Amino acid sequence: MPPAFRNPATMRTIHAWLLLLPALAFIAAFTHYPAVNTFIHSFFLDGRGGAPAQFVGLEHYQYLLEDEVFRKALVNNLLFASGTIPLSIGLAMTMAFLVNAGLAGQSVLRLCYFVPTVLPMIAVANIWLFFYTPEYGLLEQIRGALGLAGVNWLGSESTALPCVIAVAVWKDAGFFMIFYLAALQQIPPSLGEAAMLEGASRLYYYRRVVIPLLMPTTLFVLVNATINAFRMVDHLFVLTQGGPNNASSLLLYYIYEVSFKYWDTGYGAALTMVLLGFLALASIGQFGFLDRKVHYR
Amino acid sequence: MSQTNIYDSRGLARVLDTAAAWTLAVLWALPLLYAVWTAFHPSEFSTRFTLAAPLTLDNFRAAWDAAPFARYLVNTVLLVTLVLSGQLVLCTLAAYAFAKYDFPGKGILFALVLMQLMIMPDVLVVENYRTMSAIGVLDSTLAIGLPYMASAFGIFLLRQTFKSIPKELDEAAAVEGASTLQILWKVYVPLGKPVYLAYALVSVSYHWNNFLWPLIVTNTTNSRPLTVGLQVFSSTEQGVDWSIITAATLMTSGPLLIGFLLFQRQFVQSFMRAGIK
Numbered sequence: 065m066p067p068a069f070r071n072p073a074t075m076r077t078i079h080a081w082l083l084l085l086p087a088l089a090f091i092a093a094f095t096h097y098p099a100v101n102t103f104i105h106s107f108f109l110d111g112r113g114g115a116p117a118q119f120v121g122l123e124h125y126q127y128l129l130e131d132e133v134f135r136k137a138l139v140n141n142l143l144f145a146s147g148t149i150p151l152s153i154g155l156a157m158t159m160a161f162l163v164n165a166g167l168a169g170q171s172v173l174r175l176c177y178f179v180p181t182v183l184p185m186i187a188v189a190n191i192w193l194f195f196y197t198p199e200y201g202l203l204e205q206i207r208g209a210l211g212l213a214g215v216n217w218l219g220s221e222s223t224a225l226p227c228v229i230a231v232a233v234w235k236d237a238g239f240f241m242i243f244y245l246a247a248l249q250q251i252p253p254s255l256g257e258a259a260m261l262e263g264a265s266r267l268y269y270y271r272r273v274v275i276p277l278l279m280p281t282t283l284f285v286l287v288n289a290t291i292n293a294f295r296m297v298d299h300l301f302v303l304t305q306g307g308p309n310n311a312s313s314l315l316l317y318y319i320y321e322v323s324f325k326y327w328d329t330g331y332g333a334a335l336t337m338v339l340l341g342f343l344a345l346a347s348i349g350q351f352g353f354l355d356r357k358v359h360y361r
Numbered sequence: 362m363s364q365t366n367i368y369d370s371r372g373l374a375r376v377l378d379t380a381a382a383w384t385l386a387v388l389w390a391l392p393l394l395y396a397v398w399t400a401f402h403p404s405e406f407s408t409r410f411t412l413a414a415p416l417t418l419d420n421f422r423a424a425w426d427a428a429p430f431a432r433y434l435v436n437t438v439l440l441v442t443l444v445l446s447g448q449l450v451l452c453t454l455a456a457y458a459f460a461k462y463d464f465p466g467k468g469i470l471f472a473l474v475l476m477q478l479m480i481m482p483d484v485l486v487v488e489n490y491r492t493m494s495a496i497g498v499l500d501s502t503l504a505i506g507l508p509y510m511a512s513a514f515g516i517f518l519l520r521q522t523f524k525s526i527p528k529e530l531d532e533a534a535a536v537e538g539a540s541t542l543q544i545l546w547k548v549y550v551p552l553g554k555p556v557y558l559a560y561a562l563v564s565v566s567y568h569w570n571n572f573l574w575p576l577i578v579t580n581t582t583n584s585r586p587l588t589v590g591l592q593v594f595s596s597t598e599q600g601v602d603w604s605i606i607t608a609a610t611l612m613t614s615g616p617l618l619i620g621f622l623l624f625q626r627q628f629v630q631s632f633m634r635a636g637i638k
Contacts, residue, residue, distance in 0.1 A: 347480075
C-alpha cells in the first residue's frame, strides 16, 4: 500500500469525494455546464441545417435593447413580480393568523387554503380559463346578472396580466401560509401574556411583537416568491399564450417561444442570461439568509 | 394544533374574523368545487346550479376515450418514481459527506451545490435540451428526470438532519466493525425517516405537477406525462365541451389530490418541515 493511503486523513478525503461524486456529476452536468454554455452560446448564431455556429459577439445583446417584445416581457415580469410577491405574502400571513386563531373549523380552513398548492398549475389554469371566458364564463355570468357590460378578461391588453397575477396569487398564498403557521407555533404564549399585562392592544401586539418575530420567515418566503415570479409560466400556456399582443408574456415564456417555436437558441441564450441575472439577485438574499440560519444553530 | 393565545379575538371581533376566514376559504376552494360540479354533471348544467341536476360519469368516460390518459398516468408514475429514487440515493450520499467529513474544498463544493437552489434546471431548458439531444435520449422519461436527479434542496435538507445525529453513534458502530456505507444505511437513514418522508412528498408533488421541461423534451405519447397530455388534449379539442375538459383536469390531479386528502396531516407537516430546516 503506498504510504498516502495509510494516512487516515487522506483516506477520509477520498471517501468524502467518492460519496459526493455522483451528485456532483449530475449537478455539474445539468446546472453548471448548461449555465456556462448559456453564456457562451449567447455570443453565437445557430448554424442552420448542420452548418457550424457563427460568432456574432454582442449582437444578441444589442438586439435585446431594440426588441420590443423582450422589453414588454421584461416589464410584464417586473409587474407580475410586484403584484404576486406582496399579495401572496400578505394573504399568506393573514391566512396563517386566521388558521392559528382557534376559530371554528380551523382544519377545514387550512385545507381550503392549502389545496391549490398540490394541484398542477396546468390543470387549475383550465378551470380559471372557464371563469374568465367571455359571455358564458362564470365571471361574465355574474356580471351579466348584475347588468354590467361584458369584459373579455383574457383578451384585453389591460386585464390579461392582472388575471394571470390573480391565478398565481391563488396558487402560492396557501403554500407560503404553511411556513408562517410553522413560525407562529414557535412563538411562546407567554409573550402574549406579558404584552397583555403591559396593556398592549391587539393591533399593537401583532404589529410590534408577532410580525417582527416572523421576519426570518418573511425573508425566506420573499426569496421563494421572487424565484417563483421568474419561473412560473405554466398557466400562460393555457390562459393567454402570452397574448393579446404580448400583454401577458413573461421572460421564461418568451425564452420558450424564441428557442422552441422560432428555434433561435442563440438569442434564447442571451434572454436566459437576463433571467439568470434576476435569479442571481434573489440568490444574494438567499445566501445571506442561509448563513444566518446556520449561525442560529 | 394551535395553543390558545391570550390575544385570540373575542365577541364581535371573533365573529368578524370567522366570517373573513370562511369567505377566503370559499374563494380559495371555489375553482376546485366548481370543477367537481361541472365534471360530474351533464354539460347543460355547467353554469346552472340546481339540486335537480343529474349526476353522471359520462364526462370522465368521454375524456378517457378521447386521449391516452392511461398511458400518461403510467408515464407520470414512472417519472416520479425514477426521479425520487435517484434523488434519495444521490442526496443521501452527498449529504452524509457534507455532514460528517472534513476535507479540503468542502466549503466551495457546498456553495457550488447550493447554486442549484437559485439556478434551477427549470430555467436552463435551452441548454439542457441540447444535452438531451446530444446524448440521444429526447422524448423519454429518462430525459425528463435526469436534470432533477441530484437536488441541492435534498442535499441541504438531509445534511441538516445528519448533522444533528450525535457522532458517538457512528463511533460505536465503527467499533463494531461497520463500514462507512453500513453506518450510513443502519444508523443515519433510519434516524432520518421523517425528513425522508417530507422530502418524498414535496418531490412527488413537484414532479407530478411539472410542465414546461416535460413539454419541451417530449413529443409523443410514449413519454408524455399527465400535465403535458392534458395540455395537448385541451388545446387541440377546444371545440369539445367544457365538462369533458374539466373531467380530464380532475383525472390529471386526481391521484395526487386523493393522496393529499388521505394524508393531509403528513403533507402539511412535511411541507413545513422542508421549509423551516
